Amino acid sequence: MAIRKMGKASFAHIMDATARIQIYVRLDQVGEDAYAVFKLLDIGDIIGVEGEVMTTKTGEITIVVARLELLTKNLRPLPIVKEKEEDGQKITYDAFADTEARYRQRYVDLVVNRAVMDVFRKRSQIISAMRDYLDGRGYLEVETPVLQPIYGGATARPFITHHNALDMRLYMRIADELYLKRLIVGGYDGVYEISKDFRNEGIDRTHNPEFTMMELYVAYKDYNFMMQLVEEMVNVIAQKVLGTSRITYQGSEIDLTPPWPRLPLFAAIEKYAGINLYGMAVDELKATAKELHVEIEDFWGAGKIIDEIFANKVEAHLIQPVFICDYPVELSPLAKRHRENPKLVERFEPYIAGREIGNAFSELNDPLDQRDRFDSQMKLKEAGDEEAQVLDDDFLRALEYGMPPTAGLGMGIDRLIMLLTDQASIRDVIFFPTMRPEKQ
């Protein structure tokens, strides 16, 4: 948007959600009153124009305005972003760049920084493409409770709230998992949910307290099936929204074309840290962590230490898509034991650009084993692990009625969108990221 006013004829650019075009306003065409109104316009005012289209002597398509109407007058000046094209390069002057102002006043950010609007348009297209893909395979989109008397399905601290009429504590969900699996018990063979989860954790460029998660559960399938689904789905989405499987994320070229390699967790650690942790006792693991300069807490169990070493030594190397699979059982209280090794579970996490974008497993459907796993979690909680999972009696009761073998998946949608839109911060893919309240 820009206005170039002159005495009796002026140029301006008008813009809507899709494009901008130049208008040419002449005193002798619109009349004195309309021209007077035009001269009072500010950038950000909303107008309607009618007129013929012409090409100016510099070759720009331009509307010669015959009628001009002011639709909305603004009272606050819009930050002016000036652009100049030089040798095909677009130079921007006076950009509205203050990140705090951009996040707090996203409406201004969207108006002024049009590229931001495109990122969010892609966000919408990515989610639509995902729905299309899942719907096309016959999976049913469902909704489960956000307010839960017992939170579960992930290791995280919850937000706590209170219901007045029932006078009871409720938690904002940290995951959809346990309710969706109840629906599998109920007999659906494929359900998914795309919705907000809430975790009472720190905020950084890959974490927002409320974030969008997609969870999918498919009966009579296992984690191998789910790996194929993930690599295919992500690639299909990229093809549909971006038209390519080759993307660039923060300078790294990434090829999403399936199949993605499968790399067992212990093999990955051995590959990048040079040590095979498999079979090590807790003391041995603690010593190894120290040697590798990985900081750990005293109360941590073997699984957590392994996870920490992995996070510190391996994650950053996983730029191209890869499935890290077969995690230690202690880390995954809801996953089924590995068919070949009961100390492991059939679980995988897809990594792209050094970042985990999901988590999946063959779901644990043995109610007795599940009860044991919950018991182990409760012990961790007593030992001081605030994020350990809580026993859910009704969920166990559901499993006791019989859940078929099931494959489950959770995907962080915001992170997938960051990846596909090449955004460095989760705050650049969430319209209104969580911020401290503005001080008056």
Place this chain on the structure above:
RNA sequence: GAGGGCGUAGCUCAGCUAGGUAGAGCAGCGGCCUUUUAAGCCGUCGGUCCUGGGUUCGAUUCCCGGCGCCCUCACCA
């Protein structure tokens, strides 16, 4: 939670380790201008220099505390 950086006009920034209570461009306002495109020219308005304290004759500038934002690390998706 720890470390680092930043916070000056509506926007983008300068001034600040040579302390004398602020400046540019754009926007706004008033003029001139019938093919401009970062339009131009003339004039003009605009600031608790984030906040509270300290040092000082005097602080936007130096020191300390606070608040906010960003980055890195830690926890997690």
